[in-house]
Amino acid sequence: MLVDLAGGWNPMLGRLAWSQIPYDNPILAPLFVAVVIGTIIILGLITYYGKWTYLWKEWLTTVDHKKLGVMYIILGLVMLFRGFIDGLMIRTQQAWAVGTHSSGVFGATHGYLTPFHFGQVYSAHGLIMILLAATPLLVGFMNIIVPIQIGARDMAYPYLNALGLWITAAAGALIMISLFVGDFAHNGWFGYAPIFELQYSPGVGVDYWIWTMELVALGTTLGGINILATIIKMRAPGMSWGRLPIFVWASLSANVIALTSFPALQVALGLVAADRYLGAHFFTAGLGGNLMLYTNLFWIWGHPEVYFVILPAFGMMSEIFPTFSEKPLFGYITMVLASLAIAGVSWLVWLHHFFTMGAGPYVNSAFSVATMLVGIPTGVKVFNWAFTMYRGRLTFNAAMLWAIGALFLLLIGGLTGMMLAVPAINYMVHNSVFVVAHFHSMLLVIVYAIFASVIYWFPKVFGFKLDEFWAKTMFWLFSAGTTLVFVPMYMLGFMGMTRRLDYVFNTAWHPYLLVMEFGIVVYMISVLAFFALLYVSIRDHAKNRVGTDAWGTSRSLEWLTHSPVPFYNFAVLPHISTRDEVAWRRDNGIDHVQPDHYEDIHMPNNTGVAIILGGLTFVLGFALVWRIWWLCILSLLAIMALVIYRSFKGDPGYIITAAELEEMEKDAMRREAQIGKQHYRVGGGVLGDAIAYERSDLPPLASQPGSSVGLDHRS
Amino acid sequence: MSSPACNVDPKTAELWDKGHYQYDVISTRTLGYFMYLLSDGMLFATLFAAYGVLSYQHSYFGGPTPADFVKPWYTFVQTMALFLSVLAYGFGMNALKHKNKSGVISGLLAAFVLGVLFLMLDIHDMTHLASLGISVATSGGMSAFIVLTQVHATHIFFGLIWILVMMAQVMIKGFTTEVVGRLLTLRMFWHLQAIIWVFVYVFVYLWGYMS
Ligand code: HEM
Ligand SMILES: [Cu+2]
16 A cells, blocks of 8 residues: 555555464563453443443533543553553663573563563653653643633633543553554654664554654644633733743743644654655655654754643742742742743754764754753752742642752753763763663653642642652652662763663673662552552541642632632632732731622533544544554544534533522532631741732831841741 | 732732623634644744755755746646635625625635635646656655645645535524634634745745756
8 A cells, every 4th residue: 555565454454463463472461461351340340330421421521621631630640650661661671681691581582571572662661751641741730720820710722622632642542552452663752764664664663653642742732722822811800921820931831832843743753654654755765865854853843842841840849839938939030031931942952962963063062052051041940949948938748848859850950961962972971871861850850840749739629638648758769769760870871871772781780770670669669659648648538628728828829719629710700919819818818808799600511522533533543553544534534524513513601600609609618617727827938039029017128137027937 | 129019908909800801702712723823834834844955956866856847837826826715715704894694605605716726736736746757755855845735735625624614604603703713713724824835836836946
């Protein structure tokens, strides 16, 4: 079909054949059985408890941004777990297959994974962690928090929001099914030309890789448009740009990056697909193709993408530090400018991923300087956080610990990034595990910020706090794992160990690799601690219920409404008078003033169209991978028909009347009253220019020589 | 330096919205759609970059180059068809201002017919290339040429379907907020495709013809 395929093709099934199912693989076959049994158990339980209608009505067809966000986060956590298992497999192979005398099992000469299988594992690990774990987790948080923080009832396009989720989920399903049907790419998560050309990778692995990424790119672009439009158009009255919570600014700059950079990825991979499906010569070694064109196009997306994932994490840290320092964020304006600057500069540095291309000293220096420029806004942020904590009243609870951990990792990752930005150094360590250690430090910043946020915002979404003891235990275990895995990795990088080795020839590295293996075991234990955390917290949830302001010291608008947040977010939209509105209301004793009358509100209806479209895109992706053309055409037509159907049907939405609203609000307030009034501490340390408002009952700062205001009353 | 609102008096401050806060549906829709178009523009920008890299002499690998088969006047007719289509759509939108249903329909219909003409000319052009034995597999340069022009043609194809859908919606539903919003976004889409065509015509066809 169009191009010569190794291994046959037929019009009905495309390239699909029994031989593509790895039932004889000693690792995959048992896993497959386990997955099937697990699925049957889960489906059985849902049926047994009669939860299907609940699931369909409340979750699968929902357009509520909070529920969609929760599902994004669950998807992200599941994929994080899958990616973690891949990481465990990589580490184990490298700790085992060292030196000529190391043993081999399962058909591998050394270790337990054949080189081809190992290649698939690390490609899947990278792709999953960046695009299907970090990205959905962050998008999930932006989904939940941004609308509440700007005082909106919903997002600008609730239906589009659902569509983005289900397309992302389809991508996750596609990469998961590649485990059991066919194989996955072995060309690394970012791919190299020309190894991904059909000639050198005749299997379906690369096709899975292409279509998974295309689907994530589509889903994330849709989500990005939604979040941007929400921030621009749906802010509550009084919520001017200068009063936006900083996480909203971070989401804004991140999604500007997503919106502008993901098309480059779509094109890069689309052209790979043109090569593989139509026999084009974009990236072939002969016939006028250009290998480095691919690498450039990919990293033109790839570098902005890494900032797309780190900026929301910065935003999360910027929310958590002030809350637990009981001070406004230091340098709000510089923080905003830094976020926007990072978003801008992220576009100008892509070549640092391949200085070794040999573009010449002028090009390399230009990109080197541009790369180092990123350090300036990033440094501004680090100092802002430090000054936020400086002389604040710090509470070292679990969320704060995770956030501080993120700060330390950012320091390490940023400094090693600066080293890599020097071409002379880069030529030495490029493609070594030093680079791997650098970007893991960076991506761990995100993971730490995410766990901090899970703890921080969990009570807002579910109405009760997570267990502090287990959250802290998990933190220390996780940090021990991080240290044990990545400190030796930096050292090995300096010793010249290259990345992606399925066999380690140098036995002198063995001790380090064993330490790393031990580290991954510690990580494993921290994963268990996470499960314990969920179990204990859900078991004790009655004890840990919280009112609107779960932490008693929070500052931004999401803490003004009930916990858990009602589906309409705010019964009456708040009128915003200042930055850090909730802190201002609390400090002035007006945080419990409730609206005195209600009005009808208009909400969107649930729709099953989004999830069906997601399912159809999955079918389309699968059909494209296996080149089942009739199925491609069929699913494409079905997608178009459904889109047109929805466009005709439209959504009139429905009305919640003022009376119903009042009833629900009263219920919520009654529930809150039972929890008992939280212990609020009034006032905040106020220093220098950093204050966002002044309390009218306090004397002006200038007359108080740094002693009495907000600093002395540590109780 | 404190934030602008620090002197709001908490005792008299307005805490909850009383002004029947409403947001503008159509402007929100068009803003979002505008952002989608931005990303579409990025998509084409990337394709143009790829075309730029793959249009050196060696990219054609000794095979045919656009100079061998591009007929500028033929493509000029395509250009005119597309521009007139956009113009017709504009007349249709003008009729919308007067709530003139048949005016909108005839504007859309003219836009549709001219768009079909554009697409037919494009398909004819491609079959001509095929008859010369030229395809994406000929060389890197030809891959870039064909993929860029055909991605644009695909946009036109989906735009045409959309025009049909909108004609049906105007007839069945009349000028509801949703329909008017969609007419606006379709107009933005149609305009953008014409603007991108200018670049295709100049940088791919004319430039290719002259080099
Ligand atoms: C101060 C900021 C940063 C600088 C100066 C920097 C610099 C660099 C450089 C020069 C490389 C290329 C190394 C090589 O392949 O030879 C690199 C790789 C990488 N960086 Fe960073 N970086 C920074 C921040 C980040 C952030 C925030 C992230 C992600 C959250 C990140 C993720 C990555 C990834 C994923 C790679 C390697 C991708 C791969 O080869 O698979 N970096 N960085
Ligand atoms: Cu980079």
